[in-house]
Amino acid sequence: MTLVLGGARSGKSAYAEGLIEACPGPWLYLATAQAFDDEMVARIAQHRARRAGAWRTRDVPLALPEAVAASEGPVLVDCLTLWLTNLILAEADLDAATARLLAACAGAPGPVVLVGNEVGLGIVPDNALARRFRDAAGRLHQQLAARADRVVLTVAGLPLVVKPQAPTAGASA
Amino acid sequence: MTLVLGGARSGKSAYAEGLIEACPGPWLYLATAQAFDDEMVARIAQHRARRAGAWRTRDVPLALPEAVAASEGPVLVDCLTLWLTNLILAEADLDAATARLLAACAGAPGPVVLVGNEVGLGIVPDNALARRFRDAAGRLHQQLAARADRVVLTVAGLPLVVKPQAPTAGASA
Amino acid sequence: MTLVLGGARSGKSAYAEGLIEACPGPWLYLATAQAFDDEMVARIAQHRARRAGAWRTRDVPLALPEAVAASEGPVLVDCLTLWLTNLILAEADLDAATARLLAACAGAPGPVVLVGNEVGLGIVPDNALARRFRDAAGRLHQQLAARADRVVLTVAGLPLVVKPQAPTAGASA
Numbered sequence: 001m002t003l004v005l006g007g008a009r010s011g012k013s014a015y016a017e018g019l020i021e022a023c024p025g026p027w028l029y030l031a032t033a034q035a036f037d038d039e040m041v042a043r044i045a046q047h048r049a050r051r052a053g054a055w056r057t058r059d060v061p062l063a064l065p066e067a068v069a070a071s072e073g074p075v076l077v078d079c080l081t082l083w084l085t086n087l088i089l090a091e092a093d094l095d096a097a098t099a100r101l102l103a104a105c106a107g108a109p110g111p112v113v114l115v116g117n118e119v120g121l122g123i124v125p126d127n128a129l130a131r132r133f134r135d136a137a138g139r140l141h142q143q144l145a146a147r148a149d150r151v152v153l154t155v156a157g158l159p160l161v162v163k164p165q166a167p168t169a170g171a172s173a
Numbered sequence: 174m175t176l177v178l179g180g181a182r183s184g185k186s187a188y189a190e191g192l193i194e195a196c197p198g199p200w201l202y203l204a205t206a207q208a209f210d211d212e213m214v215a216r217i218a219q220h221r222a223r224r225a226g227a228w229r230t231r232d233v234p235l236a237l238p239e240a241v242a243a244s245e246g247p248v249l250v251d252c253l254t255l256w257l258t259n260l261i262l263a264e265a266d267l268d269a270a271t272a273r274l275l276a277a278c279a280g281a282p283g284p285v286v287l288v289g290n291e292v293g294l295g296i297v298p299d300n301a302l303a304r305r306f307r308d309a310a311g312r313l314h315q316q317l318a319a320r321a322d323r324v325v326l327t328v329a330g331l332p333l334v335v336k337p338q339a340p341t342a343g344a345s346a
Numbered sequence: 347m348t349l350v351l352g353g354a355r356s357g358k359s360a361y362a363e364g365l366i367e368a369c370p371g372p373w374l375y376l377a378t379a380q381a382f383d384d385e386m387v388a389r390i391a392q393h394r395a396r397r398a399g400a401w402r403t404r405d406v407p408l409a410l411p412e413a414v415a416a417s418e419g420p421v422l423v424d425c426l427t428l429w430l431t432n433l434i435l436a437e438a439d440l441d442a443a444t445a446r447l448l449a450a451c452a453g454a455p456g457p458v459v460l461v462g463n464e465v466g467l468g469i470v471p472d473n474a475l476a477r478r479f480r481d482a483a484g485r486l487h488q489q490l491a492a493r494a495d496r497v498v499l500t501v502a503g504l505p506l507v508v509k510p511q512a513p514t515a516g517a518s519a
């Protein structure tokens with residue numbers, strides 16, 4: 001289980017796809033995006049165009065844990081951020097959904113790579129919904145990171161390894 | 174002296190508490206938060222509940238340097254961001270306050286761990302006060318980081334060591 | 347070629363200047379800032395004051411690739427973010443401009459250090475122009491990072507090496 005976090009346009013999806021494509025296929029792409037406007041339609045089309053034919057795609061705006069649990073090989077979840085947004089809009093129980101996702105990842109037969117937006121490194125947002133979303137994303141990422149074998153933060157398309165990290169003089173202090 | 178930076182819900186407080194709790198107690202918690210609204214009251218209560226009985230807590234919205242200077246053992250400062258906010262609201266001299274904090278940390282008898290929010294990695298904020306705060310936070314963090322023995326950036330609850338960092342091929346270029 | 351990314355007040359310019367000043371001079375400073383308001387005038391003056399006499403400064407709000415191509419020694423580009431802003435305001439072709447910059451960096455006789463703001467790690471901005479800028483910055487940084495010999499993210503004045511990175515157990519997984 002690998003968690004790939006990154007900012008906007010940081011290359012996190014392309015990096016995550018590369019991790020999955022290094023495994024024997026077929027590969028399952030679990031898409032959580034819902035196209036509410038033209039900007040999102042264009043973004044989804046761009047992501048689909050990049051993926052080659054060996055990918056199967058399933059749209060799971062809400063039923064992500066169930067889809068991970070039913071997987072039979074390598075799975076890419078893209079992305080956690082939109083899944084969380086969909087859950088909040090549907091007024092779902094976030095703790096229960098997180099628990100189901102963690103259980104599904106632990107039980108999946110193949111590698112699972114999850115992509116999420118890191119959104120907590122800017123100024124505190126003005127509106128309460130954005131703050132609530134930011135808090136929920138941080139809690140979800142922390143719980144997944146604690147269980148993940150590997151966590152990376154993509155910066156300008158490059159992976160910065162957060163877990164496991166090379167030992168340093170400081171780490172033993 | 175350790176500086177723990179991180180985004181919202183990145184696990185920076187829990188990580189910093191763990192650093193202090195690895196030292197022999199008693200442990201001093203210097204809280205800079207002022208509860209102006211219900212959201213903040215809830216957050217403070219949540220932080221207090223997590224800390225075990227071996228912690229003593231002092232509220233120091235402004236007199237943080239003096240409290241660090243008076244400490245007799247391990248000290249956790251949580252957090253720099255709210256201290257800076259309080260200073261700006263009180264129209265205090267930020268350079269003088271920073272100098273007092275640096276001197277207090279240098280003279281403290283036990284380990285000092287300081288927690289701060291990294292807020293500079295988003296889009297430039299619209300309003301001038303947010304920009305001013307962001308600049309002040311960046312300057313404060315730089316000055317503390319230059320003196321600190323160790324600086325970490327928490328990402329999804331995991332520490333990314335910024336100082337000292339493992340040597341790389343690039344570091345010698 | 348080195349890419350230095352960082353948040354607001356993260357010490358990226360000072361760090362980049364240090365990289366150039368470690369090379370034999372004279373050093374060329376390519377400034378992309380345009381002083382539209384007092385805040386920017388003050389910031390530019392502060393940056394100029396820090397640089398010693400061995401620096402030559404050229405203002406290139408748009409013609410950055412041409413200036414890099416014409417360079418004869420170490421060059422500092424400060425910063426990509428304002429160059430991109432100027433291009434967007436001038437309704438220039440961003441892909442063509444990026445291609446010219448990449449070619450100029452590849453052909454420059456001396457070391458080139460480019461400074462950019464990392465702006466993608468906060469909440470999604472409300473307004474469409476900010477989102478478009480954020481996307482364009484991410485794409486520009488990715489293309490430069492792919493070609494750069496070294497990429498660092500400055501955090502509180504300290505360089506976090508993103509490329510090349512120390513090998514870890516996780517990197518081989």
